[in-house]
Amino acid sequence: MNEAAENKLAKQRLSALQLAEALGNVTEACRRRGISRTQFYEYKRRFQTHGLEGLKDLPPVHKSHPQTTPPEVVEKILALSLANPMWGCVRLSDQLKLMGVSVSSPTIQKLLIKHDMGSRFQRLLKLEEKALDQKIELTAEQIRAIEKANPCFKERHVESTRPGELLCQDTFYVGQLKGVGKV
Numbered sequence: 001m002n003e004a005a006e007n008k009l010a011k012q013r014l015s016a017l018q019l020a021e022a023l024g025n026v027t028e029a030c031r032r033r034g035i036s037r038t039q040f041y042e043y044k045r046r047f048q049t050h051g052l053e054g055l056k057d058l059p060p061v062h063k064s065h066p067q068t069t070p071p072e073v074v075e076k077i078l079a080l081s082l083a084n085p086m087w088g089c090v091r092l093s094d095q096l097k098l099m100g101v102s103v104s105s106p107t108i109q110k111l112l113i114k115h116d117m118g119s120r121f122q123r124l125l126k127l128e129e130k131a132l133d134q135k136i137e138l139t140a141e142q143i144r145a146i147e148k149a150n151p152c153f154k155e156r157h158v159e160s161t162r163p164g165e166l167l168c169q170d171t172f173y174v175g176q177l178k179g180v181g182k183v
Contacts, residue, residue: 010055013043069111073101077111082130085123086145124149 020029046054089105117123130136146153160166
């Protein structure tokens with residue numbers, strides 16, 4: 001908003017204050033100006049403390065919260081969660097406390113959800129993606145957890161030089177069909 005528009009807005013707010021003083025009735029002045037009484041008293045307080053400058057729009061509130069978890073702690077949480085995808089938030093919180101980082105389990109849950117790692121299955125998927133992209137080397141425990149959730153993971157390391165080189169076939173007995181025989 002430019003300076004002229006801010007001054008115009010401040011003068012409109014000042015006129016609401018002056019109208020209330022002239023009428024001697026705050027409710028009627030607020031009704032005529034189309035503002036709430038709560039807003040009127042906010043304008044009045046700001047005008048008494050800062051003058052006409054106080055009636056201009058205030059700057060927006062900063063987006064980040066002072067109690068936001070630091071990025072290095074978030075990285076530790078995500079790394080520990082990927083290293084141990086079967087651990088829940090309480091166990092992650094306890095392990096972090098042993099490392100000297102105090103973070104509550106609800107905070108850990110919120111961070112994991114924010115990074116699409118809220119459930120055990122999502123953490124295993126993220127771990128599997130990183131392993132397939134060759135970004136990390138999996139431990140035996142991680143491989144066991146992934147294979148338990150996704151049995152197809154065992155065969156993914158088998159490579160062939162051309163399509164159709166490796167095939168797998170399975171047969172089973174269905175029964176007798178009339179006119180066909182054993183199937």
